[in-house]
Amino acid sequence: MTENEITSGKKISVLVVDDEKSILKLIQRLVRQEGYDCLIASNGLEAITVMEETVVDVVITDIAMPKMDGIELTKQIKENYSADVIMMTGYFKDLSYENAVTKGAKDFIQKPFSTKEFQIRLNRVIKERETNQELKKSLERMNEIVDGVINSLSLTVDARDPYTAGHQKRVAQLAIEIARSMGLGKTQISSIRMAGILHDLGKIAIPAEILSKPSMLSDIEFRLIKTHPQVGYDILKNINFPTPVARIVHQHHERMDGSGYPLGLAGDDILPEARILMVADVVEAMFSHRPYRPGLGMDKALAEIKKNRGKFYDPDVVDACLKTMAENFKFDG
Structure with missing residues (x-):
């Protein structure tokens, strides 16, 4: 029963x-x-x-x-x-x-x-x-609807950028495990999951030929790519999420020393959920294939976050990510 x-x-x-x-x-x-x-x-x-x-x-x-x-x-x-x-x-x-x-x-x-x-x-x-x-049943039905909308939006990005299809879901998967390792509560983990699945939503405004370009981007093209956190935020900010999903998406390319974009935030000005998402994003991006290069592998991805622990990335998040990987984490798909 x-x-x-x-x-x-x-x-x-x-x-x-x-x-x-x-x-x-x-x-x-x-x-x-x-x-x-x-x-x-x-x-x-x-x-x-x-x-x-x-x-x-x-x-x-x-x-x-x-x-x-x-x-x-x-x-x-x-x-x-x-x-x-x-x-x-x-x-x-x-x-x-x-x-x-x-x-x-x-x-x-x-x-x-x-x-x-x-x-x-x-x-x-x-x-x-x-x-x-x-009320619990109604909330569950509402959450199912929200999940359906979120997954549909994520698939829209995947359809325009087939080389990185599944990237958002894999980032969300790793971010969730990092959050669990850090002892975060259900509400924060749910927020991280939604933001992870949607973090590259702003790429729908980037021309497909740039997203799938098989060579390094020019300065102009890279500046255009760097607009995607802002575009994603602008799309999501008027949706009444129960948690700061839009702000997490906005901040996932910030860095702890203020060298990130689009806002140049530093330290505690960056949401804890965004600090987790940024590490998961970097690890998955380096591990996986890109149109302009093969996957670099997990060793290099982890070496990057170790090297810049405390500079670009929150030390607690890096430690939790390394612990997660040591426990034989594997990306789905």
Whole structure:
């Protein structure tokens, strides 16, 4: 079973955990009256055993219990399961609503409780859970649409520059692994992935004959090539990405000493995500074939970032890239 099964028409499952049999029977009856499946356990360890075997949507747990109390059970649930928790206790000194929520519970019930209060609190938690799951599904669908648009834009660049087809995806692949090695969070990694796939989008404004020229570029042609980060930024800046994707694209040819382009940014003025992307871009570009030269190989690519570690490239990013390569990273395709 998966977490998403809770919103696909499956009956909601509630696990009640209490060491008092009379309380277990009472709550089990109230839960079933609301039309939900109800499982029971007499302590936290029994509850964990149940959750290992069955998908549980909501856990209603007492606090003071033998073997594993409700506080520890709630902690285990938040770390390892998807269920929401309602805490309850007959001792007000044990916990307050604020403390219960701080410890990870969605609600708190003080014993003794009325049937009406119990029904309201349980149904509120379940309704909120179902709403959150629907929002999660909507966000997933939206992300799929965004991914489709991003990949289509990337393929547009590949179609105009067949010699470097797949470059953007390979850069994104390496940048993601560098970011993971550096311990970046999911949001930053997602931002790096999108920016990596789109970082050369501005090349759609460069004549195809320049992109595929089999000899070295002239000064004028190279100046034209150097406009692509700005063009990419101008295309993306009005799209309301949740992260600074356009700015990362804008900065992927900057250098830590200020010698890059198009803005001449240096040091901390360059976004951390752009510092990662610039290293991944350099490594992939040197490793792969270009219209005017064969691939130089990974040894030369890594020698470049080692040589200019701290000058052009962020030392932490270089170290993370070298670590990634030492762990047998391979480009797809």
